[in-house]
Amino acid sequence: MISQGSDNSGNLHEFGGKVDIRLIRVLLIFNNRKNEEYIASMVSHQAFEVTLCSDTSKVPNLIKGTKFDAIICEVNSRSPQLEDLLIWLSGLGRSKPYLIFSIDRRNENSLCTFIQSGVDDFIFNDSKEEEVFSRLKLMELKLKKDKLLKESLIKLRRDRKRYESLFLESPEAILVLQNRQGKVIGVNRSVRTILGYDGKSLLGKYMSLIFPQIFGKDGYASNGEVISGSTVLQSIPYRRPDGTSISLDVMMSAIPWDSGYALMMLCRDVSSRHSKEDGLISESKKKALECFASGISDEFGDLFTSIEGNLSLMESKSLNDLDLTDAVKSAKLACERAREIVLEVSALRGNRGSKSKVRVLLPQLISNTLNFSLFEFDRIKTVINVESSIYEVEGDEGQLRSAFEALIKNAAESVTRLRKGDGEIVVEVKNLEILPDNEYSIHPGSYVHISFKDNGPGLSREEINRIFDPYYSGKKNGRGFGLSRAAATCRSHGGHISANSQEGYGACFNVFLPSFTSEPRAANVDSNSLRVLVLDDEPHICAIVEKSLRKEGHDVYCTSTGKAAIRAFEKSSDFGKPFDVLILDLDIRGGMGGNETLARIRSIKSNVKAIVTTGYVDDTVLENYLEHGFSGVLTKPFRITKLISTVERLGKTNFSN
Known part of the structure; x- marks a missing residue:
């Protein structure tokens, strides 16, 4: 046996983005030395690795020792040794080398018989170089095509095995349903642990028997939605055959199947998640309730302390009329705050x-x-x-x-x-x-x-x-x-x-x-509504003024101190939206009254429109209100219609100016 090597550089080919540097190994079986040398030179010229052999009986041992990609065999007649070789090669299946017979043109009638015996191609002993090269090139292309096909099949088998593992070993129960009526044609192992059914026992069954709340009549869900395409159902109650109850998230998606489609149904046990969520919700509600109870108790504790303290003061005989009035007012304020809290809780x-x-x-x-x-x-x-x-x-x-x-x-x-x-x-x-x-x-x-x-x-x-x-x-x-x-x-x-x-x-x-x-x-x-600033230390007065004017479409801001009123007026000017009309109470207990407040505001804007209010009809400011910078008067108690007409009259005058 004579082996001849060749330069590797001539056999670098690109396939699928990868460089194939493996030599194509060819076994030549020839009896005629001249024909052998001729074909060997042709094969070597293609940068193939050539091995020579003259005895067909040695071929099996050679192939077992070396993986040959192709065999070129000289055939003069159909001998028993040749028949044995063909039978042995056919037994190799997909591992069989590419087989070319070199025959005499006189045996051309035997081509069909040889093809039936597993021969892939032929060359004639007297073929010209161009013809031999073309057959060798065709052999090379077919070998590489077969190689790619084998690699693709290997990859497909590997991918199929992976997907089968993903399907079978998935922690979620997966079922494949033949149609929207839910006939089961495939299940994985988690069906037993999650749904409680043996997988084989479900094959051929209809899911309407297991999930009647999902698969109703003719494949419609309980809400009328057709079970097809992509569907997600959350927190579905499910009862296992052993009587235990769990909660499931169910996801369904249409997948290609044979000539149509099937439904893949994935069931996930979310019972533990719901338990944790319920625990978190319960804890959150507990904290909210504790916070609410603590706040309410602190609020009402302070209010009742104020009311009780002021009632105790009123019981004292040493109080003068002014102190008694202050105690009553403080108790009323505490009651008013309690009423506000009740309204806030109700809201x-x-x-x-x-x-x-x-x-x-x-x-x-x-x-x-x-x-x-x-x-x-x-x-x-x-x-x-x-x-x-x-x-x-x-x-x-x-x-x-x-x-x-x-x-x-x-x-x-x-x-x-x-x-x-x-x-x-x-x-x-x-x-x-x-x-x-x-x-x-x-x-x-x-x-x-x-x-x-x-x-x-x-x-x-x-x-x-x-x-x-x-x-x-x-x-x-x-x-x-x-x-x-x-x-x-x-x-x-x-x-x-x-x-x-x-x-x-x-x-x-x-x-x-x-x-x-x-x-x-x-x-x-922007609109023609008026912006009204109110100064009054009586909450119920502020409330009725605000409600009445807002009902007429005007914007109202109430303050209880002169300092707060001045600040609000300054800020409104800063925002570019000054107040149009001011309603100022003359008497603010313990603080700056309306007269002094207006004087300070007029130092900011001299032409401001202001209305003076008071319950003391003999106040000198009322008699000479224009001299003090006021533009109108409202004597308490005043009518709501009088309030609205006075505000709008002064406001419109302001607009016209």
Whole structure:
């Protein structure tokens, strides 16, 4: 046997992005030395590795020792040795080398017989070089094609095994269903552990027997949805054959199958997750209840202490009339605060809608509330961005104003921790179409989206989870009722509120209110409504004045001290929206009265329109109110119609000037 090597560089070929540097090994079996040398030179010229052999009986041992890719065998006649070789080669199956017979042209009639015996190609002994080269090139191409095919088959088998392992060993129960009626044609091992059924026993069964709440008549789910495409069902109650109950998340997806499609059904046991979630919810409710109970007890404890103390003072015979009056007033204030707390707690019942809902255009309401809410704070930059046309909403304007005020003040208190002048609050108002399966878990439809963003220190995860709980507050000595009441107001208006934040990067509160109209209206923030500042230390007087004027469409800001009134007037001028009319009570117990307050305000703006109110009809200021800078008088008790007409008369005069 003679082996001849050749230069490897001629056999570098690119296939599938990889370089194939393996030589093609060819075994030559020739008896005629001349023919052998001729074919050997041709094969070597193709950069194939050539091995020579003259005895067909030695071929099996040669092939067992060396993997040959091809055999070129000289055939003069069909001998028994040749028959044995063909039989042995056919037994190799896919490992059989590529077989070429070199025959005499006179034996051309034997080609069909040889092909049936497993011969792949032929060359003639007297073939020219070009013909031999073409047959060798064809052999090379077929060998490489077979090699790629074998590699692809190996990869397919490997991938199939992997996918079978993924399917069979998946921790979720997986079933393959033949049609939407749910006939089972395949299951994995987790079906036993999760669903409690032996996999083989389910084959051929219909899932409507196991999941009647999913697979109803004709493949329709209980909600009428056709079981096809992609379907996700959460927290489905399931009872195993042994009687144990679990909760499942079920996912179904259509997959190609034969000439049509099948359904892949994945069942995940979420019972443990639900137990943990229930535990977390229970713990969260417990903390919220503890916080609420602690806050209520502290509030009412202080109030009852005040009431009891003042009643004890009233029992004392040493009190003069003035002290007795102060004690009664303090007790009344404590009772008024108790009433406010009861109303605040009642407001938390978000499912009780207001009976006084009207159509509200939010931009103007939010703009005025933004300015009024920041009178108590210094040097906070505000930005309000409003779309050109905004949907109207149906709601209680007072409740919505209180909710927005709570959100704005919460943002303001957050940014006051920054250096003065660095705080910023951005309010954005826009229309939004909410789609099904949205991230907010609210009904799809048209909404007005209001966002309140600040650049304060932000909120922690725990604060976000509890920010809307009653009496929870991140502020020292804070009551924590405002945001919980805002959340209740959103719920009672069919809306939604959420908070998101990253510590160190501010917070954002998002409010979604359902639209009342299908067509948006121009968001005109400016209007002819009056802006009225009220100074009175009697809460019930402030309440009736505010309610009456707001009902007429005017904006009202109430203060109980002269100092607060002056500050509010200054801040309104800073915001570029000064008050049009002032209503000032002459007598503020223990503080600056209306006369002195107006004098200081007139030093800021001399032509301000102010109304003096008092219960003392013989006061000298009433007789000469014009000399003191007032433009009108309201003597307590006054009629509401008189209040409204006086305010609007002075306000319109202000507009005309």
